[in-house]
Amino acid sequence: MSTVPSTYETTRLRDGVVSFGAHAFPHEALGDDTVVIRPDHMGICRADVKEILGSRDVPEDRGPLFGHELVGSVFFAGSRSGFEAGDTVTLNPNITPHRTTGFAEYVFVRGSKEQLEQAVVRVPGPYDGKDVWMPEPFACIVHALRKLLELTGLDSLGGKRVGIVGAGCAGLMFAMYARHLGASVTVFNRGGVRRAFAREQGILAADEIRPLSEAGAYPDAFDVVVVAPTVATAELLETAGRLARDGAVVLVYGGTRKGDRFPGGPVDVDAVRRGELLTWVDHAGKRLGVSGAYGCFKEDYEEGFRLRAEYPEAFPLDRLVSRRIPLDEFPDFVMDIAAGRTDPPGKVLVEAAPRA
Numbered sequence: 062m063s064t065v066p067s068t069y070e071t072t073r074l075r076d077g078v079v080s081f082g083a084h085a086f087p088h089e090a091l092g093d094d095t096v097v098i099r100p101d102h103m104g105i106c107r108a109d110v111k112e113i114l115g116s117r118d119v120p121e122d123r124g125p126l127f128g129h130e131l132v133g134s135v136f137f138a139g140s141r142s143g144f145e146a147g148d149t150v151t152l153n154p155n156i157t158p159h160r161t162t163g164f165a166e167y168v169f170v171r172g173s174k175e176q177l178e179q180a181v182v183r184v185p186g187p188y189d190g191k192d193v194w195m196p197e198p199f200a201c202i203v204h205a206l207r208k209l210l211e212l213t214g215l216d217s218l219g220g221k222r223v224g225i226v227g228a229g230c231a232g233l234m235f236a237m238y239a240r241h242l243g244a245s246v247t248v249f250n251r252g253g254v255r256r257a258f259a260r261e262q263g264i265l266a267a268d269e270i271r272p273l274s275e276a277g278a279y280p281d282a283f284d285v286v287v288v289a290p291t292v293a294t295a296e297l298l299e300t301a302g303r304l305a306r307d308g309a310v311v312l313v314y315g316g317t318r319k320g321d322r323f324p325g326g327p328v329d330v331d332a333v334r335r336g337e338l339l340t341w342v343d344h345a346g347k348r349l350g351v352s353g354a355y356g357c358f359k360e361d362y363e364e365g366f367r368l369r370a371e372y373p374e375a376f377p378l379d380r381l382v383s384r385r386i387p388l389d390e391f392p393d394f395v396m397d398i399a400a401g402r403t404d405p406p407g408k409v410l411v412e413a414a415p416r417a
């Protein structure tokens with residue numbers, strides 16, 4: 062372990078306001094059951110913004126997500142942690158609530174050896190900071206489509222037509238992975254900025270990305286419809302229902318809250334999403350499967366690393382990065398996103414200050 066500083070810089074989210082400053086380094090936190098990570102890169106996720114706005118239900122077993130996408134190195138590894146200082150790692154925020162925000166110079170993760178083994182995931186191969194992409198959001202996509210295959214009993218999406226609502230980071234990664242699994246994809250996005258970004262970055266071909274307003278021209282067209290916008294509103298679920306053919310599955314991935322229902326029926330989409338269930342409903346004269354996925358496991362990160370390493374052209378995850386900002390600019394920047402003053406497409410990366 063390098064010398065422990067007396068202070069470190071971190072953000073704080075309190076009452077909808079993000080602040081940044083130096084705080085005393087908590088030497089007492091360096092226990093046997095703790096890993097301290099020094100992030101090199103952090104990703105801004107829509108969930109961070111929702112937590113600023115207070116529009117996200119925070120599960121007690123995993124805690125808030127604010128600052129959960131990161132890649133960095135282990136600065137301190139407790140004697141019972143199973144890690145070593147210097148390991149290149151990323152974080153799985155779905156395991157323990159005993160962790161501090163990733164938008165900081167140091168991140169503290171505490172848990173049993175088994176929990177840490179799941180919560181702190183080793184990044185394979187050299188990581189030189191040039192080819193930067195965020196493993197966590199991709200692991201969630203890998204998890205979601207693997208869960209869909211498991212729930213439907215399919216081996217692949219070979220020959221399937223997959224419609225995706227939302228060309229945010231999630232929608233674009235769904236498109237990459239569904240294509241890799243053999244599907245043809247059509248992504249529908251409300252705004253032109255993300256549609257242009259997807260085309261200009263070479264992530265989607267022109268015929269793979271359509272305005273959401275054109276969704277009506279695709280009735281009963283898809284075997285699977287993924288709902289991946291910020292919030293899976295009743296209106297967007299209704300759109301997904303229209304896009305789906307009789308017998309299709311609607312995969313709900315975008316935000317849901319306690320008590321949300323699939324339009325026109327009793328299905329609790331929040332329970333389906335968080336419980337990763339598949340349930341069948343009668344909707345507008347069709348039989349539709351409604352399924353969901355939530356979070357991911359270490360195995361999903363490992364599959365994500367394998368896919369990226371073996372099929373770099375199918376998974377141009379670095380091209381999702383639209384902008385890089387230093388950590389000290391992050392509070393104003395994310396508050397601007399929360400206030401609707403800016404809404405960059407793709408993934409904004411926050412970079413740690415260069416090491417001395």
Ligand SMILES: NC(=O)c1ccc[n+]([C@@H]2O[C@H](COP(=O)([O-])OP(=O)(O)OC[C@H]3O[C@@H](n4cnc5c(N)ncnc54)[C@H](OP(=O)(O)O)[C@@H]3O)[C@@H](O)[C@H]2O)c1
Nearest residue numbers: 107227228229230231251252255290291315316354355356
């Ligand atoms: N289930 C899971 O495990 C899991 C994991 C991670 C994230 N998520 C969910 O996935 C969501 C999307 O994440 P992301 O990273 O893709 O976010 P993102 O990059 O910020 O993209 C948000 C997308 O939502 C669209 N959108 C927002 N409001 C809309 C509306 N009223 N009508 C139509 N489209 C709308 C945006 O379209 P415009 O371009 O038109 O604004 C954009 O395509 C998150 O909010 C989170 O709830 C789920």
